[in-house]
Amino acid sequence: MERTPGSKLMIAILVAALLSIPLFAIYLLVYDRQDQSQTARASIAEGWGGPQTIAGPVLVLPYEQQVTETVTENGRQVTRTNTVARELTLAPEVADVTTEVKPERRRRSIYEAVLFEARVSGTARFALPADLARSGVRPEQLFYDRAELRFGLRDARGLFGTPPAVQVDGRRLVLQPGKGLPSTNRSGFFTWLDAAPIRERAMTAQFSFAFRGNGWLALAPQAGDTRWRVTSRWPHPSFQGGFLPVTQSVSDQGFGATWRIGNLALGRALFSSDVEAGTASDAVSNRYDTAQAAGDYEARVDLFAPVDLYSQVNRSVKYGFLFIGFTFMAFLMFDVIAGVRVAMVEYLLVGAGLVLFFVMLLAFAEVVGFAAAYVIAAAAIIALLTAYSAAVLKSWRRGGYIAALLAALYGVLYVLLSLEAYSLLIGALLLFAALAGVMYLTRNLDWSGLRREPA
Numbered sequence: 001m002e003r004t005p006g007s008k009l010m011i012a013i014l015v016a017a018l019l020s021i022p023l024f025a026i027y028l029l030v031y032d033r034q035d036q037s038q039t040a041r042a043s044i045a046e047g048w049g050g051p052q053t054i055a056g057p058v059l060v061l062p063y064e065q066q067v068t069e070t071v072t073e074n075g076r077q078v079t080r081t082n083t084v085a086r087e088l089t090l091a092p093e094v095a096d097v098t099t100e101v102k103p104e105r106r107r108r109s110i111y112e113a114v115l116f117e118a119r120v121s122g123t124a125r126f127a128l129p130a131d132l133a134r135s136g137v138r139p140e141q142l143f144y145d146r147a148e149l150r151f152g153l154r155d156a157r158g159l160f161g162t163p164p165a166v167q168v169d170g171r172r173l174v175l176q177p178g179k180g181l182p183s184t185n186r187s188g189f190f191t192w193l194d195a196a197p198i199r200e201r202a203m204t205a206q207f208s209f210a211f212r213g214n215g216w217l218a219l220a221p222q223a224g225d226t227r228w229r230v231t232s233r234w235p236h237p238s239f240q241g242g243f244l245p246v247t248q249s250v251s252d253q254g255f256g257a258t259w260r261i262g263n264l265a266l267g268r269a270l271f272s273s274d275v276e277a278g279t280a281s282d283a284v285s286n287r288y289d290t291a292q293a294a295g296d297y298e299a300r301v302d303l304f305a306p307v308d309l310y311s312q313v314n315r316s317v318k319y320g321f322l323f324i325g326f327t328f329m330a331f332l333m334f335d336v337i338a339g340v341r342v343a344m345v346e347y348l349l350v351g352a353g354l355v356l357f358f359v360m361l362l363a364f365a366e367v368v369g370f371a372a373a374y375v376i377a378a379a380a381i382i383a384l385l386t387a388y389s390a391a392v393l394k395s396w397r398r399g400g401y402i403a404a405l406l407a408a409l410y411g412v413l414y415v416l417l418s419l420e421a422y423s424l425l426i427g428a429l430l431l432f433a434a435l436a437g438v439m440y441l442t443r444n445l446d447w448s449g450l451r452r453e454p455a
Contacts, residue, residue, distance in 0.1 A: 005336040005442075008332060008335055008336055008342075009332060009336075011344050011347065012328045012329075012331070012332050012347055014344075015328070015344060015347040015348050015351055016321070016324050016325065016328055016351065018348070018351075019320075019324055019348075019351040019352075019354075019355060020321070022352075022355045023317065023320045023321070023355060023358075026317055026320075026355065026358045026359060026362075027314070027317050027318075029359070029362065030310055030313050030314045030317060030362060031314075033310065033362060033366070034310040034314075037111055037310065037366075040108060040109070040111035040113075041111060041112075041113040041214075041215075043108070044106050044107075044108050044111065044112075044113040044115075045106075045113055045115060045214035045215075048115055048158070048212050048213075048214060049115075049155050049157060049158025049211060049212035049213045049214060050154070050155045050158070050213065050214050050215075051154065051155075051213060051214055051215045051216045051217075051218075051292065052118065052153065052154050052155055052158060052211060052213035052216075052217050052218070053152070053153075053154040053183060053184050053217075053218040053219070053220055053298065054097075054099075054120060054151075054152065054153055054154075054184070054217075054218070054219055054220070055151070055152030055153075055180070055181040055183045055184050055188070055219070055220035055221075055222060056150055056151040056152050056180075056181055056188070056222055057092065057095075057124050057149050057150060057151050057166075057205055057207065057222075058089050058090065058091050058092070058149075058150050058181065058222055059089075059090040059091075059092075059126050059147060059148075059149055059150075059195060059198075059203075060087050060088070060089050060090070060147065060148040060149075060150055061087070061088045061090060061142045061143065061144065061146075061147050061195060062085065062086070062087050062088075062142075062143045062146050062147075063086055063087075063088060063137060063141040063142045063143060064083050064084065064085055064086070064141070065083070065084050065086050065136075065137075065141070066081055066082070066083060066084075067081070067082050067083075067084045068080070068081045068082075069082070086273055087273070088135075088137055088142060088271060088272075088273050089271065089272050089273075090126060090128070090129075090270065090271045091222040091223050091224065091263065091270045091271065092124035092125055092126050092205075092222070092223040092224070092270075093125050093126065093127055093202070093223065093224045093225065093270065094124070094125045094223055094224065094225045094227075095122060095123075095124045095125075095221070095222065095223035095225070095226045095227070096122050096123050096124075096227045097120060097121075097122035097219065097226070097227065097228045097229070098120070098121050098122060098228075098229045098230075099118055099119070099120050099217070099219075099228070099229070099230045099231075100118065100119045100230075100231055100232070101116050101117075101118050101217060101230060101231070101232035101234065101301075101303070102116060102117045102118070102119075102232070102233070103115070103116045103232060103233065103234040103303050104116065104117070110366045110367055112305070113214060113215075114214070114215060114234075114303045114304070114305065115212065115213070115214050116212070116213050116214070116217070116232075116234075116303060117160075117210065117211075117212050117213075118210065118211055118212075118213060118217055119208070119209075119210045120207075120208065120209055120210070120211075121207070121208040122206075122207060122208075123204060123205065123206050123207075124204070124205045124207070124223065125202050125203070125204050125205075126195075126198060126202065126203045126204075126205065127198065127201075127202040127203070128198055128199065129269075129270055129271055132271065135271060135272075135273050136273070137273055139199060144194060144195045144196040144198070144199065145194045145195075145196065146192070147192070147193055147194065147195035148179065148190050148191065148192055148193070149166065149168070149173070149190060149191050149193055149205060150179050150180065150181060150188065150189075150190040151164075151166075151180065151181075151188045151189050151190065151207065151209075152180040152181035152183060152184030152186075152187065152188040152220065153180065153184055153187055153188045153189070153209075153211060154184045154185065154187055154218075155187065155211075155213070156177070156180070156187045156188055156189065156211075158211040158212040158213055159189075159209065159210070159211045160210060160211065160212055161210045162210065163175070163209075164189060164207070164208065164209030164210075165207065165208050165209070166191055166205060166206070166207045167205070167206045167207075168193055168203060168204070168205045168206075169197065169203060169204060173191040173192075173193055174191060174192075175189050175190070175191050176189060176190055176191060176192070177189055178190065181220070181222075183220035183295075183297075183298070184220070215302065215303065215304075216240070216294075216300055216301065216302040216303065217230070217300070217301055217303075218241060218294065218295070218298045218299065218300035218301075219259070219298060219299045219300075220295070220297065220298045221243070221259075221261040221266060221297075221298070221299065222266075223263065223270075224262060224263045224270050225260075225261075225262055225263075226259070226260070226261040226262070227258070227259070227260055228258070228259040228261075228299060229256070229257070229258045229259075230255075230256070230257050230258075230301055231254070231255070231256045232254050232255055232256075232303070233253060233254035234254060234255065234303045235250065235251065235252050235253070235254060235255065236303070236304055236305065237250060237255045237257070237301050237302065237303065237304075238301070238302040238304050239257065239299075239300070239301055239302075240294035240300040240301070240302055241294035241295060241296075241298045241299050241300040242294070242295065242296040242297050242298060242299075243259055243261050243265070243297075243298070243299040244259075244299075245257035245258055245259050245299070246258055246259065246260045257301065259299045261299065266297060309365040309366070309369070309370040309373075312365075312370050312417055313358070313361055313362045313365060313370070315417055316358060316361065316413060316417060317358050319413055319416065319427075320354070320355065320358060322409070322413075322427070322430075322431075323354045323357075323406075323409055323413075324351055324354055324355075326405060326409055326434060327350060327351075327354060327385075327402070327405065327406065327409075328347060328350075328351070329434070329438060330401065330402060330405050331346075331347065331350065331389075331392075331393075331402075333438070333441055333442075334393050334398060336442070337441060337442075338393075338398075340392075340393050340394055340395075340398070342392060342393075346392050349388065350385060350388065350389070350392075353381055353384055353385050353388070354381065354385075356381065357377050357378065357381040358377075360373075360376070360377035360380065360381070361373050361374060361377040364376050364377060374410075374414060378406075378407075378410040381406070382403055382406045382407060382410070385402060385403075385406060386399045386400070386402060386403040386406075387399070389402040389403075412426070412430060
């Protein structure tokens with residue numbers, strides 16, 4: 001029995017709906033491969049160093065304070081006075097930091113990670129604030145001979161090469177591990193020093209150290225006026241975090257950027273007085289995870305690859321129904337207008353070929369890159385479906401129309417992926433043109449098969 005045009009349309013819609021299942025499976029496959037890629041990049045970076053955050057230096061001055069409390073014992077209130085150890089954390093008035101980043105690509109199998117070596121040098125000037133007494137701490141309470149100068153580094157295992165050097169007023173100090181800052185999860189290093197000169201004048205610290213990292217580098221500013229200059233030959237930086245550089249230059253030869261951040265923007269004073277915790281905070285759960293979002297109170301630069309193939313494949317899968325819809329509509333027009341009957345299984349096989357394109361795109365993109373993979377996968381699917389369409393539609397000419405349609409669709413999709421800002425506009429215009437064409441071709445078609453000519 002010959003089906004009505006309406007029933008043929010419902011068959012095409014039903015098959016297209018069934019194909020949503022493999023399309024969704026491919027969508028999940030892309031995410032799984034992306035997660036596997038992150039794991040592989042983390043394994044490449046093991047032993048090298050994870051994403052890095054630098055902080056400090058800060059000057060920590062211990063002191064003791066008498067604390068009076070009233071407690072109830074045996075039904076009576078008893079007043080006790082205890083001596084509590086506290087720390088005054090003093091941020092520098094001015095910190096001038098320069099960082100030179102040397103990037104390096106490392107590959108393992110089909111995966112690639114961007115590692116780097118960074119060399120940091122800088123100066124920091126410390127002075128007792130004039131309004132220190134407002135914190136309840138008097139300068140004579142401070143134990144200057146037990147002061148500590150602390151530096152934070154998110155993954156201190158990345159320190160390499162020449163040991164870090166710290167000088168205060170021209171005198172080199174011996175460094176100790178640990179006691180970093182909260183912004184680096186207490187990871188870092190410190191040095192003991194006698195800070196007695198700070199009672200009379202400002203004290204200047206000079207420092208330099210080198211470390212390795214992976215993916216991105218951030219600075220957690222502490223000073224009243226922080227100046228951070230970063231230079232690198234990596235041509236694809238991404239500036240993130242709560243503070244953006246005041247000046248930047250990016251070219252094929254690399255980039256340079258300068259940040260200028262004040263403590264008013266940080267929302268905190270140059271000194272704070274807290275009870276000594278005595279324990280370090282928890283370590284970073286995954287120190288090699290480069291996908292972490294930048295903090296609101298840090299300046300960060302990511303050394304990212306310019307083409308994220310997984311996000312591009314992911315976006316292309318979202319246009320899968322566009323391919324299926326246009327191709328099925330072409331077959332439907334040949335069926336209801338040209339009289340070439342297309343079976344449900346033939347719709348299903350053509351749809352399977354269209355879905356296979358995205359699997360091939362993902363598989364080849366991991367090996368040869370997105371652009372080359374797109375050409376290979378598109379050419380293979382166009383050749384396959386052209387030959388099959390010529391057999392189904394009983395004409396190589398009709399198969400040529402399908403080939404032209406697929407070539408146009410793949411070309412438009414590549415444009416949509418490249419012009420992300422205008423993808424919605426182009427897609428809407430394309431759908432409008434397709435709908436207008438279908439309306440025109442089927443304007444006199446009896447979809448139900450029940451229409452009768454007037455007597």
